[in-house]
Amino acid sequence: MKNSKPKDITECRRFFREPANPRQRMYEALRAYFIGELSSEEAARAFGYTPGSFRVLCHEFRHNPDPQFFVSLKRGPQNQPKKGSARVRIVDMRKKNYSVYDISESLKSDGIRLSPTAVREVLREEGFAPLPRRRDDERPSLVRPTIEPVADVRAFSMTPRQFTTRCGGLFLFLPDLVTLGLDQVAGKAKLPGSRMIPREHALRTCLAMKLWSLERKSHVMSLVADEGLGLFAGLNVIPKKSYLAEYSCKIDHTITLNMLTAWNGLLAGHDLYSGQSFNLDFHSVPYFGEDPMVEKHYVSMRSRSQPSVLVFLAHDADGRAFCYSNADIRKNEQNDEVFRFISFWKGVRGELPRHLVFDSRLTTYSNLAKIDEMGITFITLRRRSPKVLANIDSLPDSAWRQVKLEIPTRKFRNPKVFEQSVTLEGCSLRQIYAKDLGHDDPTVFLTNDRKSTVPAIITRYAQRMLIENSISDAVRFFHMDALSSSVGLKVDFDMALLSIASGLYRLFARRMKGYGDAQARKIFRDLIDLPADVSITPGEVLVRFHKRTHLPIILASKLLDQTVQIPWWQGYRLRMTV
Numbered sequence: 124m125k126n127s128k129p130k131d132i133t134e135c136r137r138f139f140r141e142p143a144n145p146r147q148r149m150y151e152a153l154r155a156y157f158i159g160e161l162s163s164e165e166a167a168r169a170f171g172y173t174p175g176s177f178r179v180l181c182h183e184f185r186h187n188p189d190p191q192f193f194v195s196l197k198r199g200p201q202n203q204p205k206k207g208s209a210r211v212r213i214v215d216m217r218k219k220n221y222s223v224y225d226i227s228e229s230l231k232s233d234g235i236r237l238s239p240t241a242v243r244e245v246l247r248e249e250g251f252a253p254l255p256r257r258r259d260d261e262r263p264s265l266v267r268p269t270i271e272p273v274a275d276v277r278a279f280s281m282t283p284r285q286f287t288t289r290c291g292g293l294f295l296f297l298p299d300l301v302t303l304g305l306d307q308v309a310g311k312a313k314l315p316g317s318r319m320i321p322r323e324h325a326l327r328t329c330l331a332m333k334l335w336s337l338e339r340k341s342h343v344m345s346l347v348a349d350e351g352l353g354l355f356a357g358l359n360v361i362p363k364k365s366y367l368a369e370y371s372c373k374i375d376h377t378i379t380l381n382m383l384t385a386w387n388g389l390l391a392g393h394d395l396y397s398g399q400s401f402n403l404d405f406h407s408v409p410y411f412g413e414d415p416m417v418e419k420h421y422v423s424m425r426s427r428s429q430p431s432v433l434v435f436l437a438h439d440a441d442g443r444a445f446c447y448s449n450a451d452i453r454k455n456e457q458n459d460e461v462f463r464f465i466s467f468w469k470g471v472r473g474e475l476p477r478h479l480v481f482d483s484r485l486t487t488y489s490n491l492a493k494i495d496e497m498g499i500t501f502i503t504l505r506r507r508s509p510k511v512l513a514n515i516d517s518l519p520d521s522a523w524r525q526v527k528l529e530i531p532t533r534k535f536r537n538p539k540v541f542e543q544s545v546t547l548e549g550c551s552l553r554q555i556y557a558k559d560l561g562h563d564d565p566t567v568f569l570t571n572d573r574k575s576t577v578p579a580i581i582t583r584y585a586q587r588m589l590i591e592n593s594i595s596d597a598v599r600f601f602h603m604d605a606l607s608s609s610v611g612l613k614v615d616f617d618m619a620l621l622s623i624a625s626g627l628y629r630l631f632a633r634r635m636k637g638y639g640d641a642q643a644r645k646i647f648r649d650l651i652d653l654p655a656d657v658s659i660t661p662g663e664v665l666v667r668f669h670k671r672t673h674l675p676i677i678l679a680s681k682l683l684d685q686t687v688q689i690p691w692w693q694g695y696r697l698r699m700t701v
Contacts, residue, residue, distance in 0.1 A: 142170075152177065153184055206245050209235050213245050222254055271347050271360060275319045278359040281693050284659050288351025290335060291655025292647075294666045295677070297355070297697055298687045299630050300327075303389045306690070308623075312382035315373045320362060323691065325370055327356040329616075332367070333624035336600050336647055351657055354664070357691035371613045376451040379619045380467070383447060386623050387471040395626055398468070400440040400478035400583070402590035403461060403485055407431040408450070408603060408614060418454050432614045434603075435460045437468075438590040440480070443640070444629040445593065448618035458486050465499070475499055480587045492550035495571045502584050505554065505567040515541075515556055515565050523558075526578045530585070535561045540577050545569075557581060592642070597621055600644035634680040649673040664692065666699045674701055 142148040152170035155161045156177075161169065167177035209230055216226045223239040223246070230237050243253075272278065308314075309322040316322030331352060346352050346361065353360045362370075390396055407420040410430045417430045435457070437447035447464050461479070468476050476499055483504040494501055505511065523539040530536060541556040547569075555577055558565040570580055597603040601621050625643065632638045632646050650673055658665040663686075668674060677683065678701065686696045 149180065153181065156181065203241075205235065205237055206241060209237060210245055210249075213237075213242055214249055214251075217246055217249075217251050220254065222257070269348070271363075273319075274353075274358050274360050274362040274366070276321060276324055276358055277319070279353075279357060280359070281659055281664075281695055283661065285657065286350045287654065287656050288349055288354075289654045290331075290346065290349055290352045290355065291657075291666060291668055292651035292653040293331060293334060293352070293355045294655070294697065294699060295651065295653075295682065296334060296627055296631065297689060298682065298685065299627060301687050301689060303393075305330075305389070305623075307389065308382055308385040311385035311388075312378055314378060314382065315370065320358065320366070324357050325362075327691075328358070328361050329367065329371070329620055330623060331355055331361070333601055333617075333620045334627065334651075336602070336644070351655070354657065354692075368613075371616045374613075374616045376449070376615055379451075379615050380449075382619050383622060384467070384471055386619075386626070387446060390626065391472065393630075395442040395444060395630060396439045396446050397441040398439070398472055398474075398476065400480065401446075401464075401476055402438040402440055402587045403464065403479060403481040404436055404438070404587075404590050404594065405457065405460075405485065406434045406436060406594050406603070408434055420454075433457060434614070434618055435464070436590065436594065436618075437464050438593055440586065440589060442626075442629060443589060443593065444626045445597075445622040446626075448615075448622050450615040450618050458490060461486050461490065461494070465494075465497070478502075480584060482587075488547040488550075491552070491569070491571075492548045495550050495552075500570070500572050502568065502570045502572065502580055504584075505569045507564055507567060511567060512564065515558075515567075518556075526581075528578050528582055528585075530582060533585075535559060538581065540581075542577060553580075555580065593625070596642040596644060597625070600642070600647065601625070634682060635676050636679055637676070650677060659695075662694075663696050663698055664689075666697065668699070668701050670701070677701075 139151060142151050148170055152166050152172060155169065156163060156166040159166075163177060163181070164174050166172075167174050172180065212230070213226055216229065221229070223242045226242045227237055227239045230242075305326070306323040309316070309326040314322040314326055316325055320328075335346075335352075347363060348360075350360075387396065407422045408431055409422050409425070410417045410432060417432065419428045420431045420433050421428050422431055432450050433452045433454075434448060434450045435452060436445055438444070439446050447467055449460060449463065452460055461481070465476055468474075475497060479494070479499060479501040481501070481503050483506050485503070491501070491503070518541055523541050525537055525539050528536045528538070538557045538559045540558075543554050545552055545554040550571070553568075553570050553573065555568040555570075556565050557568065557577075560566055560581075568580060568584060572580060575583075594603070601624060603618075603621060628643045628646055631650075632641055635646070635650060638646055638650070653671055653674075654669045656667045656669070658667070668677075683699045683701070686698045688694060688696050
């Protein structure tokens with residue numbers, strides 16, 4: 124046998140300095156580090172490793188200094204038995220003009236699972252060219268995506284028919300929507316609309332998304348074929364995600380504010396919003412895009428500051444529902460947002476809010492003085508500055524007195540308190556120190572309420588957790604944090620829908636025994652998430668709910684004993700039964 128030509132010295136050196144085999148490169152790099160006295164960074168740079176990956180390699184070698192460490196791993200099988208056993212059949216079927224999908228399905232029926240990609244690779248190896256694209260009528264009849272009709276109120280029909288809907292629970296909200304006259308909100312707010320989808324139908328569609336807890340507008344595509352959802356809105360089908368995204372972008376803050384004003388006006392004759400006391404708070408809706416117009420705010424869920432949309436929310440303490448929202452706020456405007464709410468409520472009810480409860484970061488001390496001048500009672504907290512803490516530490520034990528909180532479920536019911544008068548920004552306020560409330564540091568309350576007792580003030584501020592719980596419920600059920608676009612005005616519209624949806628859930632819960640204080644996600648899970656059979660007959664729509672565990676609660680509410688005439692159903696009446 125003839126010997127091969129010997130390599131020159133330069134090529135031999137390159138073999139060691141520039142190893143091509145991964146295991147040899149690993150060996151030379153470790154040898155240069157442990158024997159050649161190169162630093163970790165120098166060895167990594169010389170042999171193409173990152174400093175971090177080379178340190179990991181050194182760590183693994185120290186724990187396994189065995190020659191087998193540099194042996195290449197055994198290669199896997201070089202043939203594919205499934206392809207080999209089916210190759211003859213694949214070629215035979217291609218000669219009969221079977222497509223790769225037809226061949227894959229035929230093999231699957233015989234217990235040979237080969238994907239269309241694997242079949243295509245076999246045919247390529249055998250020298251077959253791809254088949255020309257077939258027309259739809261030439262393809263085998265398989266399950267394929269369907270083209271759903273376009274939403275158009277002119278195609279809406281009440282012809283007699285029967286169908287099943289998974290959104291049957293939405294019909295339970297229709298009596299309240301008719302009684303309150305929700306269509307007036309769309310007219311008074313001057314919401315946009317078209318001949319195909321008028322403003323009233325667009326509002327009912329967007330509201331249905333909130334009531335049914337759809338996380339994002341794109342998720343509506345799973346329900347576009349549900350005929351019950353279209354019947355609820357008064358359309359032949361509900362609009363697709365593209366329409367919902369474009370529609371909300373047409374709505375500015377003025378329209379949103381008019382929408383909230385009209386909604387609160389409809390509830391003036393009901394006791395949902397008593398107006399006696401309000402809980403106020405901010406919430407940051409995280410944003411993960413790159414829009415430079417979105418400012419950074421502190422996001423408590425992530426314990427950091429990041430781009431987000433700042434939302435102001437007002438929560439009626441007695442009704443336990445949101446009555447006002449604003450997501451059109453910049454950083455330099457947030458301290459004065461409380462006055463925008465005061466102006467809003469005066470325009471709706473003709474009087475100023477009587478009582479406000481909020482935390483220490485909602486507004487400034489100078490604004491507290493303005494609120495006091497307006498004759499509005501408030502309770503807030505004072506930040507625990509080093510000066511305030513030093514003042515608390517200097518108080519003798521005899522200065523503190525113990526009070527009792529009339530909250531049977533509270534663990535810490537006997538705090539010690541100290542009360543004094545302070546002047547902040549020219550405003551004289553009651554300042555109350557309270558310790559033994561379950562916190563490491565004492566809590567400092569500020570209020571202009573001169574009549575209420577100390578236990579009453581502490582108890583009322585503790586009830587501010589209602590808005591925290593409602594925001595938590597809105598995040599988890601109404602998906603407040605699920606931003607589907609970078610448009611801040613769209614978030615503003617979503618928050619207005621949240622206010623309406625939360626109010627409807629509270630009105631519905633009051634009729635259900637045992638659910639008066641339940642959160643929306645529990646109400647939905649137990650009472651609203653109901654499939655139903657719908658029968659449309661001349662003059663009537665019968666909704667028959669499928670059997671569920673909590674149906675007796677709905678029956679006991681007498682909600683199913685009444686029939687309601689639905690204006691957008693051409694005067695047909697709704698009757699619900701089980």
